[in-house]
Amino acid sequence: MALIVQKFGGSSVGDANKIKHVAKRVIETQKAGNQVVVVVSAMGDTTDELIDLAQSVAEDPYESPREMDMLLTSGERISMALLAIAINAAGAQSRSFTGSQAGIMTSAKHGDARISEVTPFRIQEALDAGDIAIVAGFQGFNKDSKDITTLGRGGSDTTAVALAAALKADVCEIYSDVDGVYTADPRVIPAARKLDSIDIESMLELAGAGAKILHIRAVEYARRHNVDLRVRSTFSTDPGTIVYSSKAGENMEEPIVSGIATDKGQAKITVIGIPDVPGKAAEVFNTVASAGANIDMIVQNTPTGSDVTDRVSDISFTLPLGDLGRVAGALDAAKANLGFRDLEQDANIGKLSVVGAGMRTHSGVSATLFSALATAGINIEMISTSEIRISVITSADQLDAAARAVHTAFELDSDVEAVVYAGTGR
Amino acid sequence: MALIVQKFGGSSVGDANKIKHVAKRVIETQKAGNQVVVVVSAMGDTTDELIDLAQSVAEDPYESPREMDMLLTSGERISMALLAIAINAAGAQSRSFTGSQAGIMTSAKHGDARISEVTPFRIQEALDAGDIAIVAGFQGFNKDSKDITTLGRGGSDTTAVALAAALKADVCEIYSDVDGVYTADPRVIPAARKLDSIDIESMLELAGAGAKILHIRAVEYARRHNVDLRVRSTFSTDPGTIVYSSKAGENMEEPIVSGIATDKGQAKITVIGIPDVPGKAAEVFNTVASAGANIDMIVQNTPTGSDVTDRVSDISFTLPLGDLGRVAGALDAAKANLGFRDLEQDANIGKLSVVGAGMRTHSGVSATLFSALATAGINIEMISTSEIRISVITSADQLDAAARAVHTAFELDSDVEAVVYAGTGR
Incomplete structure (x- = not known):
């Protein structure tokens, strides 16, 4: 008998009919001879409505x-109780559990807590009794303060993966309105192809590079705990994409390029004319870190200047678009201290990443990438690489064309047009 | 420094503006030098909306x-978190607690759990830290099953009284849209007068007799634990009505009649021609009890019949209107067994109760009552009495006239017209 953790996002339980549909799916999984743990997000717009309510009683409820x-x-x-009620009414037995009841223990940081320990005694009990266990995603509790916490972005996916790890589940299925992991975002590249399988490292790079299908945090948790994921659609019977983290995936053929991710949520700052003395770069990035931003790519130009004492260089880095104003402000405020000449901001950039576990053993990937971009007339502003990823920064308005050219160059194009997917919820 | 428990019902926290208003009142109470614990119900129609949702995923969600x-x-x-956010935004400090966090332990009966123990350690901690403690009404948890429970009707009032008792609060204030306890329901008797104070025994009889202002369960809890209550309006500064349970009320003058309650939610069943042999009445009431109804008043006629062996009598009793059909059906089904001749049902009755602690020491109350009813031409169908209450059953359409006549006869009429009040929530 297999143990399956199934996670349903907010759009999958958006109304009464969808909840009844999910109930049916869950029961079918149990009837097929499995133990089932279900993790749910809040229904559709509930979270936004609650935030609106909070903002109507306080200027800054946070x-x-x-x-x-x-x-x-x-x-x-609300969603977990309704799902349990629907499952019970359909003739199976289920019980719902809050994050705290499910043993999801976290750090104390409200709104963005990290899972520290998972002790799912009550879930195991429910499973042993033949019940379907429904668990609230996105939440946990802190042992010291005894307070309820939430896990922040990607929280429900992470709850599901953490439970799968703690319960030693056979697979963790992530349901949404997307039927799998694609070689690229089908909204950008209609010829994107659904993958039957992908290795967890490539999935991690894709998620980190802006692919919205799985939250990087959940993927990282799965990688660390060897949890196999399956990405599939609530509204179709397609098996979706298996994301191998365990040894089961070891014999899988690793394609040179698994997929392409694009990200328009980045911006670039260039600090111009900063003195080329040791420690100056560190001072710049300390200022950025104090402003609370995570930077992504960094490029430092070769220093220029007539003599060693007045040599200056330029440092460019990318960061989330939403942090641009704050970070630029912080750098400007520290201008005298840091000693740079000028600051340039560019909100109009896009990041294109090519990901594949096969890059470790295959050469020529960057040659194919750069020649495809050159042929398409696309200018590259920055480059960064990992062992299994190459990312380039282009201007935002060239990003889609760049992605299409690269997708074709790596022979990822499908013959059939993909169904368009939406972003995942929390 | 006094410790005050304040309970706000669903209509008091029905929208963002009302929540902000309640936040202001609570802060004023703290600023006046008190420690404050606030018990809240769900906002306005939230409970009904949740029940609707449940009914849309299951035929019988219960x-x-x-x-x-x-x-x-x-x-x-939702309501407690919003109130805490509003209080914090207004410059005071507060923390919200679920029933479980507040130490409200209950029996295991979902939907109608009884409070078994209250261990408000975290509430005391919050108060000691100078915080306002917000507690969810209507809910608790069962120690054995570790499951969340709800307290059923009157649950939030009971939570407030139970916390007041456990924390040894100086007073438990019950806020609603009514500004106190009246000598009668002002919707029926516009001349009803607001009482400055009333003894807990009389309040208990009034609540039991159908007055909606306080739930009998909360009043009974307050009586047993010597908690003084204050009934007042969320939307006025009127001090309302103090309900004395403690020794503080011992010297209070006890009026002969404190108030009048009317109840149209009752029905009457008469079992006609039941054999006058020992145990038959018990059989009838066992049948009623098995059908799950609580009966209120009982009258048995003097037996009639030509000789001892075939003497028969009639038994009449009142019960909640909603139970009438079920109980009548159960009796009919047992007709052969019970041996009665006929069954009469009357859904068209009303109960009028006159309550006053002074009845213990004053005679003549029933004389005044019956002559007032006779003068008004009102027929009395049944009578029952307690030490401090006389109740009579009239036809439903004569109830209001009866109440007005009796209110006047006991000199309870006010010169000014009362504000009309609505029922309390859960």
Whole structure:
């Protein structure tokens, strides 16, 4: 008998009919001879509605982070109870559990807590009794404060993966309105092809490079705990894409390029004319870090200048678009201190990443990439690489054309047009 | 420094503006030098909306009582978090607690759990830290099953009284849209007068006799634990009515009649021609009890019959209107067994009760009552009395006239017209 963890996002449980549909699917999984744990997000727009309510009683409700967590966790409480009621009414037996009841222990940071330990005693009990266990995604509790916490972005996926790891589940299925992992975002590249399988390292790079299908945090958790994931659609019977983390995937053929990710949510800052003395770059990035931004790509030009004492260089880096104003402001405020000449901001960039575990053993990937981009007339502003990824920065308005050219160059194009997918919820 | 428990019902926290208003009141109470614990119900129609949702995923969601409790408790979770956010935004410090976090332990009966123990350690901690503690009404948890429970009707009032008792609060204030306890329902008797104070025994009899202002369960809990209550309006500064349970009320002058309650939610069944042999009445009431109804008043006629062996009598009793059909059906089904001749049902009755602690020491109350009813031409169908209450059954259409006549006869009429009040929530 297999143990399957199934996670259903907010759009999968968006209304009563969808909840009944999910109930049916879950029961079918159990009837096929499996033990089933279901992790649910809040219904559709519930979270946004609760945030609106909070903003109608306080200018900045996040000044009460503990209370915001108390408020928002009611969303999953509603969806999980409704799903359990629907399952019971359809003739199976189920019980719902809050994050705290499911043993999801976290750090104390409200709104963005990290899972520290998972002790799913009550879930195991429910499974042993033949029940379907429904668990609230996105939430946990802190042992010291005894307070309810939420896990922040990607929280429900992470709950599902963490439970799968703790329960030693055979697979963790992530359901949404997308039927799998594609070689590229089908909204950008209609010829994108659904993958039957992908290795977890490539999935991690794709998620990190902006692919929205799985949250990087959940993928990283799965990789660390050897949890196999299956990405599939709530509304079709397609088996979707298996993401191999365990040894089961070891014999799988590793394609040179698994997929392409694009990201328009990045911006670029260039610090011009910074003195080329040791420690200056560190000072710049300390200033950026103090402003609370995670930087992604960094390029430093070769220093220029007539003599060693007045040599200056330029440093460019990319960061999330939403952090641009704050970071630029912080750097400007520290201008005298840091001693640079000028600051350039560019909100109009795009990042294109090519990912594949096969890159480790195959050469020529960058040659194919750069010649495809050159042929398409696309200018590259920055480059960064990992062992299994190459990312380039282009201007935002050239990003889609760049992606199409590269997708074709790596022979990823499908003959049939993909169904278009939406982003995943929390 | 006094410790005050304040309970706000669903209509008091029905929208963002009302929540902000309640936040202001609570802060004022703290600024006046008090420690404050606030118990809240779910916002306005939240509970009904959640029940509707449940009914849209299952024909009878109450077949999953554990899950219904999980669902419905999200209502208070939302209102308590919003109130805490509003209080914090207004410059005071507060923390919200679920029933479980507040130490409200209950029996295991989902949907209608009884409070078994209250261990408000975390509430005391919050108060000691100078915080306002917000507690979810209507909910608790069962120690053995570790499951969330709800307290059923009158649950939030009972939560407030139970916390007041456990914390040894100086007073438990019950806020609603009514500004106190009246000598009668002002919707029926516009001349009803607001009482400055009333003794808990009389309040208990009034609540039991159909007055909607306080739930009998909360009043009974307050009486047993010597908790003084204050009934007042969320939307006025009127001090309302103090309900004395403690010794503080011992010197209070006890009026002969404190108030009048009317109840149209009752029905009458008469079992005609039942054999006058020992045990037959018990059989009848066992049948009624098996059908799950609580009976209120009982009258048995003097037996009639030509000789001792075939003497028969009639038994009349009143019961909640909603139970009438079920109980009548159960009796009919047992007709052969019970041996009665006929069954009469009357859904068209009303109960009028006159309550006053002074009845213990004053005579003449029933004389005044019956002559007032006779003068008004009102027919009395049944009578029952307690030490401090006389109740009579009239026809439903004569009830209001009866109440007005009796209110006047006991000199309870006010010179000014009362504000009309609505029923309390859960």
